[in-house]
Amino acid sequence: MYQRQYLRTEPQTTAHLAQTMSLLKMNNDELVDEVEKILNENPALERVDEIRCPQCNRKLNPGQICPKCSQPKSTDVEDAIVFLSPRTDFQFSNESLSSGDDYQMDEFTPDVMELPEYILRQIVYDLPENEREIAAYIIMQVNEDGFVTETNASIAQYFHVPLSKVEKIRKTIMRADPIGVCAVSPEAAMSIQLEMLAEATDIPSFYSNIVEKYLSTLSKKDYKKVAQDLDLSESDVRKAEHFISENLNPYPGRASWGSRKNDRVVQENVYSNPDIIVKYLNNDPNQSLIVEIIVPYGGNLQISSIYKKAMQQSEDQKKDDLKPDYEKANLFIKCLQQRNNTMRRMLEKITKYQVDFIRKGAKYINPITRADLAEELEVHESTISRAVANKSLQLPDGKIVPLSRFFDRSLGVRTELKEIINKESKKKPLSDSKIAEILNQKGYDLARRTVAKYRAMENIDPAYMRKKHDNETKQS
DNA sequence: CTATGGCACGGATT
C-alpha cells in the first residue's frame, strides 16, 4: 500500500503503463517465464534469497506465509482475508522429485506433465508436510490412463512408513479430481468414484460389490452369473451396468472432460496451477475465508546491490551506460508491485460479492460484471478484464476454476436447472418449456430457448433422451 | 402438433 517504491502520484510514463498492463494479464506461469527472461538479460535486476511479504515487506522463511497479513484484521468488513503470498512450495515438490532419480523432467510431454501438478495442487493443503513428499511420489508415477501400479506396500517400504499411512494418502489423492486417479486398477478407481457419488445421491449398495468383483463378468454380458452370485434380479444387474457405464470412468487419466461436443462448452475446470487459492481458516467452513494470491517473486526481487555500487563508483560517462538497465529494473519492480496491488484490491471486492458462491455453491453466484467492479475500484474496465484474464483459482473444495467464473451471469440458473432435472422427473422428464416455467416461478426470467442452450452447455440430454432410465446422475 | 436444435440479430459486455 504505502510502500515507498510505488506512489500513485508518480508520473506514469507510457512505458510504465504498457508494462503494467502486460504484466496484469499474465498468469503466474507466464509471469515466472517473464521474470526469468528479464533476470537473464538485465544485470541490474537480482533475485534475492531473502523472501519478503509482498504486502508488508516483512521477512519470511521459505514456504512461510506472512503471519501478519494472513491474520484477520478488524478492518475487514467481510469475514475474508485477502493477501499476497510469496509461497512457492509447489515448486519444491517437483524439484525434490526430479533430483536424485534418474528420470528427466524434460522427457515428459506437456500433456502428461499437467495432470500430476493439477492433482498435487488440489491436495497439497490436505496433507501434513511430511506426507506431501509421499503424495508427490505417488502422483508422479501416474501413467496415461491415470493409474499408479506400484502397490501401497512397496511404497511404504520405500519410504519406511507404516502401510496405513500410505493407504491414507492414496485415498486422499484418489478423491481429488479427476476422481479415482492414481488407483492401482480400473476397479479401484471406479469404486472410489462410486463411493463419492454415493455420498451425494442414493445408490444401491450392491453396486460397489459389482464394481469390485464382477466387472469382468459384466463385460462378458454374463448378467445371469452376477445375478445369481449376488442374489439379485437380472434387471437389477442390467440397471447397474447401465449406471456404471454412464457414470463411472475406468480410466481417470483419460480426462475427456475438457472442452468437447458441439456448442462451446462452459469454461470447464482447467488443468493449470491456480494463481489464487481460496480456503477456510483451519479448513473449517465456519471460519473466515482465506484468499491467497500467489505472487511468484513478489517479495524477492531487487536492484542488484553490486550494480548499485558500480553505478555510484563509476565515472559520469560510464554511469550513463549503466543507467538504462537500472531504470528498467526499477520500473519493472514497481510495475510488478502495482500488478499485485491491483490483484489484491480486485480479489477483495470479488470475495466480498461472491462469498455465498464460495461458501454455499454455484447456485448463489452474484451476477456481477467486470464493469461494476471497475467502477467500484476506480480503475478502467480493461484493467479488470486483464486482471481476470487467464487466471485460475482454487476453491475450498479443491476445484480449480477460471477466475472469470465469478462473472458468469448464467451459472446460478444453470445449477438450478441441473437440480431441477436431477431432482424432479425420472419417469416423465420435463420438457424445456416446463423447465422454463418452473424457473420463471423461481424468479429467473428466461425464455424456453435459453433453457435449451443451458442444457446443451451442461451436457444434459433433451427430455426424450432422458426418458425411461430411472438412474441418471449427471455431473458438470 | 410438440419439442429441439440451428441460424442470426440486437443489445450488453469486455
Place this chain on the structure above:
DNA sequence: AATCCGTGCCATAG
C-alpha cells in the same frame, strides 16, 4: 471495435 449472450423464428424429427 470485438465478442458474448439471450432470444425469436424456422426447419426438422418424433
